[in-house]
Amino acid sequence: MKRERQLILVVREYVTSYTAARLITDERQETLRESLLCLCVELCPLDGPFAVVRTDPAPGFQALVNDDELLRRHRITIEVGRFKNKNKNPVADKAIQELEDEILRQDPNTRCISPLSLTLAIARLNSRIRNRGLSAREMWTQRDQFSNNQIPLTDQSLIQRQHELRKSNHSYSEISKAPSGALPESPHLEVGDLVYLYNDRNKTCARDRYLVVSTDNSWCNIRKFVGSQLRNTSYRVKRSDCYKVPSLLNTLRQQDTYSHDNSTSSDEDDNTVKTQSPPKPPDIPNVISIPHLQELEPELFENEPSDLSLPIGENELQHEPDDQVNTDVIRRSTRKRHPPKFLQDNYFLSQ
Numbered sequence: 001m002k003r004e005r006q007l008i009l010v011v012r013e014y015v016t017s018y019t020a021a022r023l024i025t026d027e028r029q030e031t032l033r034e035s036l037l038c039l040c041v042e043l044c045p046l047d048g049p050f051a052v053v054r055t056d057p058a059p060g061f062q063a064l065v066n067d068d069e070l071l072r073r074h075r076i077t078i079e080v081g082r083f084k085n086k087n088k089n090p091v092a093d094k095a096i097q098e099l100e101d102e103i104l105r106q107d108p109n110t111r112c113i114s115p116l117s118l119t120l121a122i123a124r125l126n127s128r129i130r131n132r133g134l135s136a137r138e139m140w141t142q143r144d145q146f147s148n149n150q151i152p153l154t155d156q157s158l159i160q161r162q163h164e165l166r167k168s169n170h171s172y173s174e175i176s177k178a179p180s181g182a183l184p185e186s187p188h189l190e191v192g193d194l195v196y197l198y199n200d201r202n203k204t205c206a207r208d209r210y211l212v213v214s215t216d217n218s219w220c221n222i223r224k225f226v227g228s229q230l231r232n233t234s235y236r237v238k239r240s241d242c243y244k245v246p247s248l249l250n251t252l253r254q255q256d257t258y259s260h261d262n263s264t265s266s267d268e269d270d271n272t273v274k275t276q277s278p279p280k281p282p283d284i285p286n287v288i289s290i291p292h293l294q295e296l297e298p299e300l301f302e303n304e305p306s307d308l309s310l311p312i313g314e315n316e317l318q319h320e321p322d323d324q325v326n327t328d329v330i331r332r333s334t335r336k337r338h339p340p341k342f343l344q345d346n347y348f349l350s351q
Helices: 029-040 069-073 090-106 115-126 136-141 155-168 170-177 248-269
Strands: 006-012 019-024 051-055 076-080 194-197 209-216 219-226 229-238 242-244 329-331 348-350
Touching: 006 029, 006 090, 019 029, 019 090, 019 115, 029 051, 029 069, 029 076, 051 090, 069 076, 090 115, 115 136, 155 170, 209 229
Parallel strands: 051 076
Antiparallel strands: 006 019, 194 209, 194 242, 209 219, 219 229
């Protein structure tokens, strides 16, 4: 717990919610080890199974997982929550919220808290009645907190009651997580796929990209991919928490397949549609090849008749009935205007 530039290490027992706390100076490995021993020695049994302490994945706690013989000697082990799971330690989160509220109730104007004020706030927190009708102090000591008389209570009954309460709350939790009643589908992930995480929602920056390095049934291990760098830290997440990044190559392939299918179906359905091709270039007439027709004087165009409404097609020549063609008068085509006649083939000769 971080408050007013102070660090408070909070420990809560899982069944009875009995809470203990202590001020610490820093978050180094040695400081965390010493504080955990001071808080947990009175709560752990002298013999039997190891006491498991669930923590957040802070660097100081990660260093205590496998490299501390002192904690093992006192039968204490550290269990670090998954880094990408926001709900990795809900019991500790609830304990910190309750402790903050208790400190504000005790002195709303307080800033830096003293060890004595912290001890009094913890005592008041443990004396509050829980949902099972008893306070955390009464369940832990099995004695009445006012008269100190013995309470007929067993730990097994407390554990069974807690299990039933949490099991009855599952249906409401399912409705809130899946309102439609259908479970979210897990994407098909393979090694080498790029994914986003749904929990990385942030309004100030874009999501981080991760590369899938291994898969294990409903789980997968991912590593952060930033620019051209692949980070060394590996995170274990569920497949349902990942969103697969669509590949550009697969998108292009799907578009090509879709366009090919559409073109094939349209050709089969409509056979009357024909593709338009450019027109064939016209043939060079034989008149241009005659030497005495290539050099004509401009006076020949002055005698051109005004009636040009003859139905003469392009690339055609009209002659008089006589066998010999008179080249004194040349008519232009009635449909289009063209450059000089020796460059085009849509002129006709008349006598």
